[in-house]
Amino acid sequence: MELNVNGKTAPIQSDPATPLLWVLRDELNLVGTKFGCGIMVCGACTVQVDGVAQRSCRLPVSAVAGKKVTTIEGLSPDRSHALQRAWVKHQVPQCGYCQSGFLMAASALLAATPKPTLAQIHGALSNICRCGTYDAMRAAIMDVVEGTV
Amino acid sequence: MNQPVTDTAVSGKPKSLARRVLLISAAVVGGGLAVGAGYIQHKALRNKAYTLKPGPGEAAFGAWFTIDTSGIITAVSPHQEMGQGIMSLVASLIAEELDAAPAQMRVVQAPVNTAYSNATMLLDGLPFRPADKGWLAEGARFTLRRLLEAVGINATGGSSSVRNVIGPVQQAAAGARQLLLQAAATQMAVPVAELRINNGIISHASGKTLGFGDVAAAAGALPLLPGTPKPREQYRMLGKTGMPRIDLPAKTDGTAQFGIDVRLPGQLYAAIRHCPVFGGTVKSVVFKNKPAAVKGTVEGRHFVAAIATSYYAAQQFVDAAQVVWEEGALAGLNTAGIFARYAQALDAGEGSVYESRGDIQQPVTGKAVKAEYRVPFLAHATMEPMNCTVQHTGTQCKIWCGNQAPLLIKWLAAKAAGLPSDAIEVHTLTMGGGFGRKFEMDVVNEAIEIARSMPGVPVQTIWSREEDMQHDVYRPAALGRFEATLDEQGRPRRWACHIAGPSVTAQAMGRMAGMGGGGMPDKTNVEGATFLPYALPALEVRHSMVDTGVPVGYWRSVGHSYTAFFVESFVDECAAAAGLDPLAYRLALLQANAGDATAQRFAAVLQAAAKAAGWGTPVAPVPGQRVGRGIAVAESFHSIVAQVAEVAVDAQGVVKVTRVFCAVDCGFALDPVNARAQIRSGVHFGLTAALGGQIDIEQGRVKQTNFNDYPMLTLAHAPVVEVEIVNSRADLGGLGEPGVPPIAPAVANAVRAATGVVVRALPIKLN
Numbered sequence: 015m016e017l018n019v020n021g022k023t024a025p026i027q028s029d030p031a032t033p034l035l036w037v038l039r040d041e042l043n044l045v046g047t048k049f050g051c052g053i054m055v056c057g058a059c060t061v062q063v064d065g066v067a068q069r070s071c072r073l074p075v076s077a078v079a080g081k082k083v084t085t086i087e088g089l090s091p092d093r094s095h096a097l098q099r100a101w102v103k104h105q106v107p108q109c110g111y112c113q114s115g116f117l118m119a120a121s122a123l124l125a126a127t128p129k130p131t132l133a134q135i136h137g138a139l140s141n142i143c144r145c146g147t148y149d150a151m152r153a154a155i156m157d158v159v160e161g162t163v
Numbered sequence: 164m165n166q167p168v169t170d171t172a173v174s175g176k177p178k179s180l181a182r183r184v185l186l187i188s189a190a191v192v193g194g195g196l197a198v199g200a201g202y203i204q205h206k207a208l209r210n211k212a213y214t215l216k217p218g219p220g221e222a223a224f225g226a227w228f229t230i231d232t233s234g235i236i237t238a239v240s241p242h243q244e245m246g247q248g249i250m251s252l253v254a255s256l257i258a259e260e261l262d263a264a265p266a267q268m269r270v271v272q273a274p275v276n277t278a279y280s281n282a283t284m285l286l287d288g289l290p291f292r293p294a295d296k297g298w299l300a301e302g303a304r305f306t307l308r309r310l311l312e313a314v315g316i317n318a319t320g321g322s323s324s325v326r327n328v329i330g331p332v333q334q335a336a337a338g339a340r341q342l343l344l345q346a347a348a349t350q351m352a353v354p355v356a357e358l359r360i361n362n363g364i365i366s367h368a369s370g371k372t373l374g375f376g377d378v379a380a381a382a383g384a385l386p387l388l389p390g391t392p393k394p395r396e397q398y399r400m401l402g403k404t405g406m407p408r409i410d411l412p413a414k415t416d417g418t419a420q421f422g423i424d425v426r427l428p429g430q431l432y433a434a435i436r437h438c439p440v441f442g443g444t445v446k447s448v449v450f451k452n453k454p455a456a457v458k459g460t461v462e463g464r465h466f467v468a469a470i471a472t473s474y475y476a477a478q479q480f481v482d483a484a485q486v487v488w489e490e491g492a493l494a495g496l497n498t499a500g501i502f503a504r505y506a507q508a509l510d511a512g513e514g515s516v517y518e519s520r521g522d523i524q525q526p527v528t529g530k531a532v533k534a535e536y537r538v539p540f541l542a543h544a545t546m547e548p549m550n551c552t553v554q555h556t557g558t559q560c561k562i563w564c565g566n567q568a569p570l571l572i573k574w575l576a577a578k579a580a581g582l583p584s585d586a587i588e589v590h591t592l593t594m595g596g597g598f599g600r601k602f603e604m605d606v607v608n609e610a611i612e613i614a615r616s617m618p619g620v621p622v623q624t625i626w627s628r629e630e631d632m633q634h635d636v637y638r639p640a641a642l643g644r645f646e647a648t649l650d651e652q653g654r655p656r657r658w659a660c661h662i663a664g665p666s667v668t669a670q671a672m673g674r675m676a677g678m679g680g681g682g683m684p685d686k687t688n689v690e691g692a693t694f695l696p697y698a699l700p701a702l703e704v705r706h707s708m709v710d711t712g713v714p715v716g717y718w719r720s721v722g723h724s725y726t727a728f729f730v731e732s733f734v735d736e737c738a739a740a741a742g743l744d745p746l747a748y749r750l751a752l753l754q755a756n757a758g759d760a761t762a763q764r765f766a767a768v769l770q771a772a773a774k775a776a777g778w779g780t781p782v783a784p785v786p787g788q789r790v791g792r793g794i795a796v797a798e799s800f801h802s803i804v805a806q807v808a809e810v811a812v813d814a815q816g817v818v819k820v821t822r823v824f825c826a827v828d829c830g831f832a833l834d835p836v837n838a839r840a841q842i843r844s845g846v847h848f849g850l851t852a853a854l855g856g857q858i859d860i861e862q863g864r865v866k867q868t869n870f871n872d873y874p875m876l877t878l879a880h881a882p883v884v885e886v887e888i889v890n891s892r893a894d895l896g897g898l899g900e901p902g903v904p905p906i907a908p909a910v911a912n913a914v915r916a917a918t919g920v921v922v923r924a925l926p927i928k929l930n
Contacts, residue, residue, distance in 0.1 A: 026488040027457075028473065036475035040432065045424040046417020048472075048595070050546055051628040055870040058546065066501065086417035098415040105836055108844055109246030110414030111421060111546040111595025136879035142870060144596050145246045146847025148881040150840065 015079050019044065020088030030076035035059045037075045038085060046086035046114050050142070057141030061085050061117035067122035067138065086114035088119060097121055100163045108145035111117035115141050120155060129159055171378050180475040213278035213344065215239065222383025225340040226278050228257055228327045228816075230383070234260070234363055234376035238271040241279030242324035243567055245597030246844070247839045247899040248408050249324045253332060255406035255834060260336030260390075261343070263375065265406050269401060275569045281318045283327035292694040292895070293801045294761050304765060310458045318568035320599060320717060322800035322897020325833065329895065337390025339382065346381035347373045371454025383450065395831065402890075405834030410593065422565040422592040423550045427621040430552070431458055434478035434622055435468045437634045440490040440829040440863040441712055449485040460484075461613050468613045474625050493712045494863040498640070501711045501860060502537065505642040505663035514661065514707030515684045518693040518798055521701030523659050529648040532655075532740045534646070534733055536896020538925045539723045540858035541638035541718055542865075549626040551610035555580060556619050562589045565594030567601045575675060576606050579611040592662035598826040598848075601637055604675065621832045632873060633865040636671075637663045637858055643692075643729040653741020654752060658699045660692055660729070664754040687717075691726030691904060692795055696762035697734070698755035713860060719848060720903040721797040727904030728853075728925060731795035736921065745794050745912060746773050761798065764828050764891050768805035769796050771826035771887050776807035793912025797904040802829040802896030803841065808882070808909035812917050816929030820850060820910055828889045829896040838898050839886040845902020846884050851876040853907040855926050 017026045019042065026039045036139075038044045038061070050058030052071050057073040062084040084138050093102070097120055107113045116139060123130055123138040130138070135155060145149070157163050221229040221237070228238040237902035238257050240250040254270040257263070273279050292300075304885035340360070347365040348355040351375060359366050366372045413419040438444060448467045450460050456476035461468040467486055471477035506513065544857060551564040560580040566572055569589040577584045585746075591629050594601055610624040627633070647655040649790045666685040688706045718724060738748035749769055756762040782790040788811040796805040809822045825842050832838040855874040859866040867873040920929055 029476075031890070032473070032475050036473055040473035040475070043426050044417075045420075045426065045495050048546075049423065049548065049625070050419075051870050053628070053869050053871060056546070056875070065428060093412055093416050101415045102412055105410050105411060105840065107246075107414035108248070109244075109546065109594060109596050110410070110419050113414050113578065116415050117415065123882070134878075137876045142546070142875040142877060144544065144848070144875065146844040146876070146881070148847060148886050150880050151878065152883075 015076065017075065017078065017083065018081065019083045020085060023086040026075060028075060031074050034061065034070040034073045034075045034078055034083070043086055044085055048111055048114055050112070051099065055142070056112070057115040057119060058112050060141065062118055062122050065122060065125060067119045084118070086118060089117060089132065095121060096158045096163050097124070100157045103154070103163060104150045104154040104157065106147050106150040106154050108147055112141060112143045116151065124158065168357045169188045184865050189419070195677040213276055217275070217383070222379040224383060225335045225387050226273075226436065227335045227337075230375050230379035230584070232379060234267055234374045234379070235269060235743065236263055236267050236375065236647050238274035239544075240270055241273040241328065242281070243272070243317040243565070243591050243594065243597070244410060244568070245319070245594040245601070247324070247841060248410075248834070251317070251326060251406065251408040251410055252325060252716075252834055252837065254409055255400060256329060256332045258406055260333055260393060261340050261375070262362065262399070264362040267363050267411060268406070270409055275573055275589050277570070281323060281327045282572045284318060284321040284323040286801065287321050287323060287665065290383075293763070306621045318571065318598070318602070320567055320602060322802070322899040322901065326801070326895050326897065333392035334389035335387065337392045338388050339390070341390055342382040342385045342387060343375060343378055345385060346378035349381065350378060364637070400599060401833045402831060402835070405836045407710050408837065410842070412468070416644060420592055421497060421543055421547050421595045422552065422563060423547055423595070423623070423625060425563045425592065425623060427554065428625060430621040431470050431472060431617065432474040432477050433468050433470045433610075433622050433624040434474060434481045434482070435466050435609065435613070435630060436486065437466045437630060438488045439633065440488065441493045441714060443491040443494070443863070444489045446487040446489040448487070448868040451483060451485070453680045454480065458502075459616055463609065463612055463617050466609060469612065470617060470622055474623075478627060490863060496712060496860050496863040498539070498860045501640060501713070502642060503887075504709050504711060508663040508709045509642060509644050509661050510708035511707070512661070514663070514705045515686065516703060516705050517686070517689045518702065518704040520699070523657055523699070523701045523703045527648045527657050529656060530740055531646065531648055532737050533646045534644070534736055534923060536643045536727060536729045536732060536923050538641050539856070540640045540713060540860070541716060541724075541852050541856045542632050542635045542717075542858050542867070543596075543598045543600035544632065544873065544875070545594070545596030545598060545600055548628055548631040549600070549606045551606045552617065552621055552623040552625060553610045553614035554621040555614045558582070558586060561590070562587065562607060562611070563590040563592060563788065564594045564607060565597070565601055566607075567597050567599070570801070571602070571675065572604065572607055572816060576607055576611060579608040580615075598719040599721070600635065602671070605634075614672075628870070629868045632867055632869060638718030638724055639667060639715045642726070645729060646734040647733070647737055649737060649741055652751075653737070653743050654750070654755065655737055657700055657701045659703045661705040661707065662689060662729070663707045663709050664688060664711070665715050666708050667715050667721065669708075670710070670715050671717065687722040689722060689726065691723040692730055693801060696756055696765050697749070697752035698758050699752075718793060719845070720799055720900040723797060723900070723904040724849070724852070727795065727797040727799075728907040731797065731905065731908030732922065734913050735793070735908070735915065746778055747794065749794070760893070761803075762892060764803050765796055765798070767891065768803050768826040768828050768889050769794065771889050772805040772807045772824050775826070775885060775887055776809070776822075776824040778807060782809055788813050789917040791913045791915070791917025793909045793914070793916055795908035795912060797901075798898035799901045799904050801894060802827060802898065802901040802904050803829075806846070806902045806905040806909040808906065808913045810910060810913040810917055811913060812929065814920070816911070818914055818927055818929065819880065820854075823884045823906065823909070824875070825884065825886045825902065826889050827886060827898070827901065828891045828893070829898055829901070830893045831890050831895060832888045834889055838888060841898040842886045842902035843884045845877055845900060846906050849883055849903040849906035850882070850910065853910055853927055857926050
């Protein structure tokens with residue numbers, strides 16, 4: 015099958031039942047999307063499928079045939095996405111391992127809902143951050159929502 | 164002044180203080196000394212003359228940084244990055260001394276060399292109060308520091324990194340600054356004294372300017388001597404804005420490389436299954452229906468593994484393997500049995516005395532307060548599961564992983580690799596969380612064994628989350644009994660505590676150095692329960708070591724992670740018995756010890772946190788919920804943190820922490836932005852444990868499997884955390900761990916204020 019990732023199409027050799035996460039990481043060497051739990055709870059594996067945030071650790075790659083997959087590598091060519099700039103401005107990451115997942119989930123939310131309520135933000139961002147960067151994250155997201163990044 | 168500590172453990176007779184110091188320091192730093200003594204013949208002497216090897220176009224300045232012809236300054240950090248910001252902080256110390264522009268700074272991992280030994284971390288293991296500058300304490304520190312520098316342990320832990328490097332780094336940078344000025348003065352033909360540096364540009368009143376790149380080579384050729392660092396009053400960045408962390412931009416676009424992201428030509432992936440029962444082994448394994456993607460299998464002593472072209476294929480295949488395990492002696496272990504043994508030890512009333520003052524046996528009158536507290540085993544649950552990449556060619560072994568002790572890996576991997584340490588190369592990647600887990604050699608040793616089955620092939624072994632959760636080295640479960648007798652003012656005239664649990668240090672040293680602690684005292688068991696600055700005229704702190712076989716290890720803030728809960732919950736219970744406000748009670752106990760500098764610092768952070776929280780004013784009501792505030796304070800790793808937590812408890816007893824106000828005294832916050840981030844990090848980490856962290860043992864195995872049954876705090880449930888920095892100008896303290904200990908008692912105390920329920924166990928469950 016063929017996979018459309020970050021605007022480019024590539025043929026895939028992996029078994030079609032292989033979760034998208036492992037096709038991205040081990041076949042395409044796109045390692046920005048991370049493995050955290052394998053049961054879709056932690057969100058480290060979040061990508062976008064046709065713009066919708068999707069956890070990829072249990073999603074068979076066959077399910078995204080013909081769809082547009084966006085990974086953290088495709089969020090912007092140069093860290094220029096408003097969330098990426100806000101993340102640096104507010105010094106959000108610590109270890110950084112969960113951050114790709116958060117950015118993909120947050121960017122999908124803001125693309126669909128530019129002025130989300132706090133409840134909507136909490137609902138969309140159920141990812142786990144073990145380093146507890148939540149305070150800086152809230153500030154960064156609000157900065158983007160308010161257009162002041 | 165404390166009276167001498169006595170040890171009644173072994174023979175029932177008191178031992179002298181000096182001997183006790185030797186015992187404790189030997190046990191606690193046993194790893195350093197044991198490993199060092201074992202490897203001293205490897206000539207692991209601290210390499211004071213070490214200089215970095217400059218690349219093309221670079222000039223080296225001692226062990227700490229290079230400058231290239233374009234003015235890029237590449238600092239090296241001997242401490243490993245796990246989110247705490249140490250690598251960037253090292254660069255910022257250099258940038259400050261040189262008056263360089265942040266944009267010029269880069270930082271990489273230091274080479275693995277004894278020049279970068281972390282004596283500080285192991286010195287903290289000595290059984291003296293940080294503020295104790297008496298002859299015995301200082302003498303012990305001096306001797307041990309010399310020994311440890313000779314041994315040269317290169318490690319990151321104990322919130323010790325900045326304290327460990329700041330002296331040498333600042334001195335080297337200050338010395339290099341002089342060389343840059345000298346070289347510029349020569350080139351410009353002007354006196355050195357007429358030159359200024361600003362943002363990496365050296366300028367003269369005449370208008371002449373030079374960049375660092377223009378003079379780096381000439382400066383690098385001059386002899387580098389340690390210089391005098393800038394006084395704090397002259398800091399531009401440190402203590403003010405800090406320097407934006409160099410590592411963060413790459414963490415926003417997926418380019419930051421973690422151990423699990425290593426990709427080498429020809430690399431294969433391995434998945435592993437360990438015997439579910441602690442200490443159990445493989446009896447037999449049958450691998451079935453090997454697909455083309457699977458290239459090999461490994462039957463280890465206590466694990467089986469499969470190697471494939473992708474991790475997923477390897478994991479599927481190893482999961483399907485039919486394994487018969489020899490469960491072994493620990494198959495009957497369970498949580499209830501473990502706590503029963505702890506209780507028996509407490510009932511027996513023996514163990515080691517770690518602190519003793521006055522005579523607690525003497526009968527006193529007054530109100531009696533008693534409590535027993537318990538905490539469970541906890542998993543580290545780093546976001547990045549355990550992994551290690553190894554390429555073993557037969558004559559050389561290359562290792563890539565996130566880790567907290569590369570030099571230890573280089574030494575200790577020799578056995579698994581079947582090669583001398585000189586043939587072992589360790590590449591350290593940034594860690595997706597460390598928390599003390601990534602000191603351990605198990606992941607590395609197994610990865611080496613697996614890779615040796617495919618000589619020359621790089622094999623990345625990844626643990627599933629289930630393996631990671633069930634084969635951790637856990638924060639010990641512990642049981643603590645506290646009793647106090649209060650005087651007419653409600654103050655404890657007598658305070659005794661007895662804690663039971665295993666020794667982390669004994670187990671860790673056993674794993675690392677092959678020698679157990681032999682029952683020797685381990686300060687980490689009671690750290691945070693000793694040397695309290697409250698006025699407690701008669702006191703005893705006792706610990707009974709009970710090791711039931713559950714693997715235990717260093718978990719962020721170590722003993723403090725439970726002693727703060729025990730102590731600060733008990734202080735609140737004493738305050739309640741006395742009918743006094745918890746803040747006023749603590750301040751009174753500190754005031755009664757007012758000559759003690761630490762007591763003053765405790766009072767300062769308590770008052771700052773209380774003020775920020777509006778202590779004494781009504782807690783904002785939440786419809787349908789009971790609300791309350793709680794306070795706690797703890798010193799750990801030379802920093803003092805007070806926290807006030809506000810909670811709202813619903814009708815079902817679900818506790819939500821809405822706001823936390825922290826005040827931190829780390830002496831001087833070099834980077835206030837990162838300092839706040841680290842304290843917040845500790846709060847969320849500790850809160851996750853306090854509200855839901857519980858590892859149960861059933862039939863010798865861990866019951867919990869993944870984040871569905873070992874829940875983590877998420878954004879929706881995370882409180883707003885405010886942090887105030889209180890710079891006392893005391894000696895520098897750490898920041899990675901000190902935010903953790905106070906949150907559990909602050910929340911427990913808030914829950915009591917809100918509901919009247921006394922919390923005696925973690926995680927907090929009200930129904």
